[in-house]
Amino acid sequence: QVQLVQSGAEVKKPGASVKVSCKASGYIFVDYYMHWVRQAPGQGLEWMGIINPSGGSTTYAQKFQDRVTMTRDTSTSTVSMELSSLRSDDTAVYYCARDPTLVGAGNYLFDYWGQGTLVTVSS
Amino acid sequence: QSALTQPRSVSGSPGQSVTISCTGTSSDVGGYKYVSWYQQHPGKAPKVIIYDASKRPSGVPDRFSGSKSGNTASLTISGLQAEDEAAYYCCSYAGSYTLIFGGGTKLTVL
Numbered sequence: 001q002v003q004l005v006q007s008g009a010e011v012k013k014p015g016a017s018v019k020v021s022c023k024a025s026g027y028i029f030v031d032y033y034m035h036w037v038r039q040a041p042g043q044g045l046e047w048m049g050i051i052n053p054s055g056g057s058t059t060y061a062q063k064f065q066d067r068v069t070m071t072r073d074t075s076t077s078t079v080s081m082e083l084s085s086l087r088s089d090d091t092a093v094y095y096c097a098r099d100p101t102l103v104g105a106g107n108y109l110f111d112y113w114g115q116g117t118l119v120t121v122s123s
Numbered sequence: 124q125s126a127l128t129q130p131r132s133v134s135g136s137p138g139q140s141v142t143i144s145c146t147g148t149s150s151d152v153g154g155y156k157y158v159s160w161y162q163q164h165p166g167k168a169p170k171v172i173i174y175d176a177s178k179r180p181s182g183v184p185d186r187f188s189g190s191k192s193g194n195t196a197s198l199t200i201s202g203l204q205a206e207d208e209a210a211y212y213c214c215s216y217a218g219s220y221t222l223i224f225g226g227g228t229k230l231t232v233l
Contacts, residue, residue: 035222044126044227045161045169045212050220059220062124095168106174108216109159113168 002026004096004114011120017084020117022096029077030054033099035110036070036081038092046092050099051079086121093118127152127213127225134231140201143228145213146194151223153194157216160189160198164209173198200230208232 007021022034036048049060051070058070069082079096094117097110105111128146135141145152145160152158158176161169171180173189176196186202196215200207213225 037224044210045163045214045224047214047222047224050222061221106159106178107155107157108222109157109171109174109214110161110169111171111174111180113170116168 002098002112004098004112006094006096006114006117009118009120011122012086014087014121014123016086016121017082018086018119019080019082020094020096020119021078021080022114024077024079024098027098029072030074031103033101034070034072034079035097035099036068037095037097037110039095039116040089040092043092048081048094052102053079054102083119086119088121091119091121124217124221124223127215127223129211129213129225129228131226132229132231134233135200135203136233137203137205139203140199141203141230143198143200143211143213143230145196145198145215145225147196147215147223148194151215151217152191152196154218155216156191158189158191158196159214160187160196161212161214162207162209163212169212203232205232 003025005023030053035050051058053072072079096114098112160173163169176191177189188199211228217223
């Protein structure tokens, strides 16, 4: 069965960086895009970016262009998202979410989600 | 890029139908058929209920339906049940491998 297992909660100080990982299992890792989505406390969902695990190409939301880096490790079927220059308003639950576009099972949707990783930014 | 526009809240009684709108622009909702809808219960990860504007994943009840006209997509939930009380989010492809979410709608089942 498909599983996306994310790394644990983090507490960071303003200005620091955080790296969240997402280990995939139960499917062919390189056949599905992966996205990162975040949700601040009590707020809505916000799309951060996409990575193609096959070649590693990425596209980021303009808002995060200068601060986010998404990478993948095909040997461990893991994608990671690093956000730098953290601010208090980066406090949120960060989700990885699988996208089946490449296998023709729908277009630009999120069919499986990780359990979420709470990142708290506080001095 | 601003979030897609959804009503903050909607409500309905059990058995009734409700419709949630999601308005964007010709650069996102109006330009592509790639609108998806997600249901999120408190403390849980979102779950896809509609994709490609009107398709339903297996396992999603046919009480949930989606449509799109111009720059507006809609989610209709018929035969409301207590378990449908949740937050609902639309999401649209916006070109060049980018996506955008709506602000979310809280559905209350009276």
